[in-house]
Amino acid sequence: SKKVELLARLYDHAKKEFSYGFRMLTLCWSDGNTLLPVSHTLLSTENTKNRLREASRKVDARSNGGKQRKLAQQKATEVMLQLLQEAKAADIPARHVLFDTWFCSPASLLKIHGLGYDVVAMAKKTEKIHYLHQGCLQDVKAIYKQHRKRRGRSKYLLSVEAAVVKGEESLPVRLVFVRNRNHRKDWLVLVTTDMSLTAEEVIRIYGKRWGIEVFFKVCKSFLRLEKDCRSLSYDAMTAHVSIVFTRYMFLAVEQRECKDARSLGELFYLSVDELPDVCFVEAMRLLLLLFVERLQEKPMLDEGKIHEQLQGFLKELPVLLSQKLRKCA
Known part of the structure; x- marks a missing residue:
């Protein structure tokens, strides 16, 4: 229905066409084995021309519903920082923040590092974003051409140190160039602000981001994320998403306790000690x-x-x- 509160006209990059709906920005926590959703926001658009319906005037702007509606009309990069700040205030333990190219900009890297987190992300292959390398600002394509690549079946092609610069602020980063599995002649680049990580560790940690894709697939295909709510209220849709995420948390905890031997606690370590590896x-x-x-x-x-x-x-x-x-x- 076009009467849904804060409904927006959004561009679908997968289908290459415009459609009506929301963008669901989700923050999840993972220890590498179990993924749990922490927070989310149904994003409309900050462009009033693309919003079909405005927020209800009956909702007090000082209430939680009013704050959530205001958040839905902000840029995704600003909302991402807000979600991270809320997670940090809730003392949710985390060291690295993983995301794809959508949020990988010098400004985002500096702000996330300012919150106390290190970033492991997929960098954009564009000439608009530059890194300080060997004394001059260069894009990733220029950096890739300057260096000799690793041969053979190495997990990565190139690993270099650089820095992101925004105004007077700068932050050292490591760029790791890897082969594109879908196109062997193509390459991708990962960026991290944690300089203690090796290239292999950067690749391994970023691979954990695939868990959120599985999470979205389960929510859409099995937990009826897109089909169970027919309300016109933004509050009702937000509550529906929260209920779906709670269902997923039940499934994730059950899977961890039933299939993951590490959930046995001390018994897991005792069983490992009983079967030591042969030196x-x-x-x-x-x-x-x-x-x-x-x-x-x-x-x-x-x-x-x-x-x-x-x-x-x-x-x-x-x-x-x-x-x-x-x-x-």
Whole structure:
């Protein structure tokens, strides 16, 4: 219905067309295994020309509903900072903030770092955003062309240190260039403000962002995020999204307790201690003992026979270990 409160005309970048609705900006927390939604806002648009319906005048601007309506009419970058500030005020423990190219700008990186968080994000491949590298401001394409890339099957192509600059403020960052899995000749670039992270750690941590895509898929396909609410009130739609997120939290906690062995607490560590990994020295000792036993089965001095026994010994080993030993030889 076009009479929905704060309904906006928005551009769908996936379908390449305009449609009516809201953008759901969501802040989630994750420890790398379980993802939980923390806060959200149904964004309308700050452009009054694209808003089909204005906010209800019956709602007091000082109430929570009034504040939420005001937030819905702000820019997404401003709302993102507001959600992070609320999470920090609630003492939700977090070290890194992950997001894609939508929020990756020098101003956002500086403001998020000012809140006490480090950023791991996908940088924009555009000539409009510049990084201070080797004494001059350059875009990521120019930085990529200047350096020699890693060859072979490396997880990343290039890792360089740079800085983001906004006015008189600057912040050191690390740029990690990786291959695009969908187009092997193309590349993507990750940026982080945590200089203690290696390139491999940056890639690993950013990979955890995929959890929010799974979260959206579950909410839309199984929890009826887009279908259960037919109200015209902005408050009702906000409440509906909160209920859907609560349902997902129940499912996430249940999955963690039933399938993740780490939820057993101290029992998990006790079970790990009962099955310690075989150290390298002990593994080599066991391999040598096995080979000696093979030789003792048929005592021989002929070099050709010994070579035949060695080949038979290697065939009995696991494929991966056998390949490694053959390469060493």
